[in-house]
Amino acid sequence: MFKKVQTQKVYMKIVEQIRDLIKEGKLKPGDKLPSEHILAEKFGTSRPSVREALSALEILGITESRGGKGNFIRNDLSSSSYEQKFKELQEEESPFELLETRKAVETEIAGLAAKKATKEEIDAIQESLDKMKNSLTNIPEIMEFDREFHINIARAARNGILLSIMTYLADGLKEKLWINLKEKSWGIPGRLQKYLKEHAEILEAIKKKDSKAARKGMYDHLAAVEQDLLNE
Numbered sequence: 001m002f003k004k005v006q007t008q009k010v011y012m013k014i015v016e017q018i019r020d021l022i023k024e025g026k027l028k029p030g031d032k033l034p035s036e037h038i039l040a041e042k043f044g045t046s047r048p049s050v051r052e053a054l055s056a057l058e059i060l061g062i063t064e065s066r067g068g069k070g071n072f073i074r075n076d077l078s079s080s081s082y083e084q085k086f087k088e089l090q091e092e093e094s095p096f097e098l099l100e101t102r103k104a105v106e107t108e109i110a111g112l113a114a115k116k117a118t119k120e121e122i123d124a125i126q127e128s129l130d131k132m133k134n135s136l137t138n139i140p141e142i143m144e145f146d147r148e149f150h151i152n153i154a155r156a157a158r159n160g161i162l163l164s165i166m167t168y169l170a171d172g173l174k175e176k177l178w179i180n181l182k183e184k185s186w187g188i189p190g191r192l193q194k195y196l197k198e199h200a201e202i203l204e205a206i207k208k209k210d211s212k213a214a215r216k217g218m219y220d221h222l223a224a225v226e227q228d229l230l231n232e
Contacts, residue, residue, distance in 0.1 A: 051181070051229065114214040124155070129149055154167075
């Protein structure tokens, strides 16, 4: 029933196949989709691509997640605005590719910030962290302050090219696919507190001008975010 897919935007190809199976009547409203592991096997792709596809399907109104029960084809399927929404999602960055890039780029940014940050730049990072702590009940707001925290670290690295790259990456954190995945993850009890602790450890390393600890703290934090997005 499922076909192997090989393309740059793998997750959108999975979306198209699911949509086609619904049109053909092979998947019907109320049907439960196979587990992520089985879908990855059937499509011949990775779990991150399947997770991105499921996020896209939810945004498009094709499926719904029912707690720990799995993902189901919606009973109230609607084709209105589907093509426009599909095109918009097709143009977005892959959330897991974003994280791969951030692990490579922000790890070094944190190390440079530890070497170069001025008191004023450290104060700006601290202010962003404080705003995150004061926004624990407002996930959209805390996501904005999280972006600000990471951009302020990039500013403290004082490398214009790296700041431009970080600004581009931060724009990807405003896209629908990323927000859909991150809101679910951040909604898990204790998750935000864990990330705040990791942010505080990165900042502390920058304050101490400990480049090695800053790089390790940033990498470990982003790796944990990646793992959490897969396992929520």
